[in-house]
Amino acid sequence: MSSRFLIVLPLAAALLSGCQLSGEKPAGADEEYFTWVDEQGQVRQTVIPRTEPSAGQESPPSETPVQQSEDTHDEYNLKNYPDGNALAERGFIRPGDPEPYFTWRDALGNVRVSYYRPDTRTAVEKGEIEPPIELTEASIYQTSTAPADADLPADADPLAAAVLGLDDSVAPYFERWAAVCCEELDRSDPVEWEPGREFGVDVTDASPTHEFITGTSHYQLVSLPADKDFVVRLRSYDQKGLFVPSLAFLDAKFRPLRLVTDMVTEFTPESWSRHGYLRFHVPVFPSRGERWMLIYTTSRAAAGQTVIETRYGPRAIPHQRTGELGLKHIHQ
Numbered sequence: 001m002s003s004r005f006l007i008v009l010p011l012a013a014a015l016l017s018g019c020q021l022s023g024e025k026p027a028g029a030d031e032e033y034f035t036w037v038d039e040q041g042q043v044r045q046t047v048i049p050r051t052e053p054s055a056g057q058e059s060p061p062s063e064t065p066v067q068q069s070e071d072t073h074d075e076y077n078l079k080n081y082p083d084g085n086a087l088a089e090r091g092f093i094r095p096g097d098p099e100p101y102f103t104w105r106d107a108l109g110n111v112r113v114s115y116y117r118p119d120t121r122t123a124v125e126k127g128e129i130e131p132p133i134e135l136t137e138a139s140i141y142q143t144s145t146a147p148a149d150a151d152l153p154a155d156a157d158p159l160a161a162a163v164l165g166l167d168d169s170v171a172p173y174f175e176r177w178a179a180v181c182c183e184e185l186d187r188s189d190p191v192e193w194e195p196g197r198e199f200g201v202d203v204t205d206a207s208p209t210h211e212f213i214t215g216t217s218h219y220q221l222v223s224l225p226a227d228k229d230f231v232v233r234l235r236s237y238d239q240k241g242l243f244v245p246s247l248a249f250l251d252a253k254f255r256p257l258r259l260v261t262d263m264v265t266e267f268t269p270e271s272w273s274r275h276g277y278l279r280f281h282v283p284v285f286p287s288r289g290e291r292w293m294l295i296y297t298t299s300r301a302a303a304g305q306t307v308i309e310t311r312y313g314p315r316a317i318p319h320q321r322t323g324e325l326g327l328k329h330i331h332q
Contacts, residue, residue, distance in 0.1 A: 091118030133231055133330060136280045141174040141259040177213050177248075178256040182294060185210060185254060190221040190292075198235075198328040203243055203295060205322055214246070214261075215299025218322055222293045224249075225329070229285050232293075235326040238267075238276040243323020244301040247282060248294040257290055261298065267308050267317070276317075278306070281330065297321060 032048040093099065101115045171179075186208040191201050207218040236243050246261035263280050270276040284290060297319075306317045 093118070133281050135231070136263045136265050136282060138260050138263040138282070141172075141177065141261070142257060143174060174256070174259060177259060180213060181210065182248065182250055182256055183254045185219070185221065185294070187221060187254075190223055193223050193225050193329075195225060195329055198233075198326045201295060201325045201327055203297075203322050203325070207322070210296070212296060212298070215302075217296040217298065217302075219294055219296040222295065222327065224284060224286060224291055224293055226291070227286055227329075229283065229287050231330040232282050232284050233328045233330050234280040234282065235277040236280075237274075237324045237326065238270065238317060239324055241318045241320035241323070242278060242306055243321070243325065244278070244297055244304070244319050245280070245295050245325065246298055246301070248296070249284070249290040250292040250294060251289045252291045254292065257288065258285075267306055269308065269310075276308075277326075295325065 033045045034048060036044050036046065038044050087094070091100075099115045099117060101113050104112050104114065106112055191199075193199075201220050201222060203218050203220050205218070207220055209216055209218050234245065234247075236245060245263070246259070248256055249258045249260075251257055260282055263282075265278050265280055268277050268279060284293070302319050302321045304319045306319070308315050308317065
């Protein structure tokens with residue numbers, strides 16, 4: 001390798017100082033190339049032929065060869081090498097090409113030709129597979145993991161203890177919520193989980209109420225399957241108003257394990273077969289001891305509204321303290 005560099009470096013120096021040695025340019029100095037890979041995987045280079053300007057015509061500026069080669073080269077142009085995504089959307093049929101076809105033999109033995117247009121839809125668009133599940137954005141609260149005997153240095157910022165959940169005077173949100181719930185909840189009429197289909201859960205004026213730290217709310221308890229972890233799809237249907245749920249997951253003794261609140265989702269308009277609804281995807285963790293799901297709402301959510309766009313302009317759907325919901329186990 002060292003001998004090779006000894007040869008190349010002086011040559012490069014000679015090329016750089018060529019104007020001092022001779023007025024002639026090295027062979028190939030002005031040539032331009034396409035670099036491409038053949039069907040064998042070998043890298044090839046093809047010289048781009050130059051068009052000499054006629055007498056009295058100025059040479060094209062140096063920045064135009066790429067555009068010239070794309071537009072006018074006989075082989076290397078956008079017609080022969082179009083954008084791959086654009087070609088895929090056309091079923092890999094180039095402009096001017098005949099549509100693909102297949103031949104077949106009819107009942108009389110005659111050979112027939114049938115043309116077809118490739119179906120470029122994805123498997124999700126065709127309904128062959130379910131689209132990937134996107135979990136609903138929400139605020140999650142659960143048992144604090146801070147050690148009970150953790151102490152801050154004496155000269156630490158007084159606000160640090162509150163931020164880290166170490167200030168006894170300001171308990172973390174989850175602990176304050178759990179202090180008033182949920183072992184005393186009415187368990188006389190829970191909703192049993194129904195696997196394999198969407199089932200209804202109604203939160204009505206006749207449903208029991210509880211004084212949560214977020215306000216008084218009607219609620220409904222739903223038993224969870226002792227299954228592996230899964231995702232629950234929850235729809236809250238528009239019944240002249242929307243019930244915006246918050247969820248609490250409880251263990252077998254009705255002790256809170258996790259809160260899911262302030263969920264962010266979009267409204268799906270009504271169709272000929274169903275009401276409009278809010279849809280939520282929330283993970284459930286039976287492996288962590290979650291056995292019950294408590295559905296309730298907050299005073300702040302009940303006082304809000306959801307604004308949607310219709311053909312007649314914006315429409316405000318008020319939130320309410322009761323509503324009709326649909327739950328379904330989603331397999332991943």
